[in-house]
Amino acid sequence: MNRFTTLLVSQWMANAGDALYIVALIATLYQQTGQASTAALFPIAVTAGMTVSGFFFARLAKQMPHATLLLLSQLMKTLSLVLIVLLDLPLVALLLLVVWIAFLDGFARPIESAFIPQITTDFQKANSIVQGTNQVVQLIMWPLGAILVSTGSPQSVLFVSLLLFLVASIGTALFRYQVRSLQGSVEEEGNEPTFRSSLQYTRTNVPARLNTALLGIDAFASTAWISALFLVYIATHLHVSNSWWGILNAFYLLSMIVGSYQMLRRRKQRSLLQFSVLLSIVATLLFGLAPYVVVALIACVVQGYASQLRAIELNTRLQADTPIARLPYVYSVQQTVYTISFCLGSLLFGLLADWLSIEVVYLIASIIALLMIRPARQLRKQVATERTQQIS
Helix, strand or coil, rough: CCCCHHHHHHHHHHHHHHHHHHHHHHHHHHHHHHHHHHHHHHHHHHHHHHHHHHHHHHHHHHHHHHHHHHHHHHHHHHHHHHHHHHHHHHHHHHHHHHHHHHHHHHHHHHHHHHHHHHCCCCCHHHHHHHHHHHHHHHHHHHHHHHHHHHHHCCCHHHHHHHHHHHHHHHHHHHHHCCCCCCCCCCCCCCCCHHHHHHHHHHHCCCHHHHHHHHHHHHHHHHHHHHHHHHHHHHHHHHHHCHHHHHHHHHHHHHHHHHHHHHHHHHCCCCHHHHHHHHHHHHHHHHHHHHCHHHHHHHHHHHHHHHHHHHHHHHHHHHHHHCCCCCHHHHHHHHHHHHHHHHHHHHHHHHHHHHHHHHHHHHHHHEEEEEEEEHHHHHHHHHHHHHHHHHCC
């Protein structure tokens, strides 16, 4: 396997393992407590872990080669899951380990994205494959995990997850071997990197700042599309059975895969950022006002498709505009911005759903999404300027 394929497959295994072990833990706690509310603790724990990791990424990433850090984080995730599998841990200990595993994931994801410019020449194609296959993994593993839990036991699903983590560790070790010639070849310029210096660079570098601003606003506005609000929407607006909750989520993910496929096949360089932002605004408004479930389904498809176009182009632009030495640190800052925005958005829209009608909640979300237009336009102008300079 080439280096890109090795990295891709190892991350597939890790992501599949992540989905399965969370499903298994949710099922285990529900069996123990009989309270579905405990399931809400796990997304909070995952988000907290990934947010905190951003503050430590720069120091650790400077002290060791990035592929080594990637392997170390995966090995520690595997050992942590061994503890979960073998020990009968109380809820607090389980949540702490979930936070710890998410903290380690916070190192893996920026490194994976930052390696793409070093191991492939077609950034858009590589990002399309990564984004699309990640959605396929999510689409398959969450329902598969539920099926395995219902036909077997949560413990058996944890063993499967552990096996996937072991395979991911082997794949990551192979990737580390394959990129040994790149280890240490890219030196960080300037001062010793810290979270503060990484944040300062992201703020002062125009492409990185615009890219991160658009990502943060997108993360905040997109929390209106999380599954929990879908349940409220189905019950209070559409007045249909809860089976539509799964259907809407499935079509949302499928449309993201379609968006990835289009970007994979696309060769034109014209920016789609503004187009995708306008689609998201219209989709959010249409979803909130949908008179029939079919209209809501169409809005879901449009939103999933638009968000995937935007995510792929943002990744591609960041990789093209940012020096390789700076890229992992900018990605780490972006991950922190994303998780904080997602937490705040989830809290806001959750509270609004309790206070206001669900239709008003989606109207507010569409208004917030309007804030994406300005950074999207500025990034589009920057792309046009760069193309003009290349021609001249």
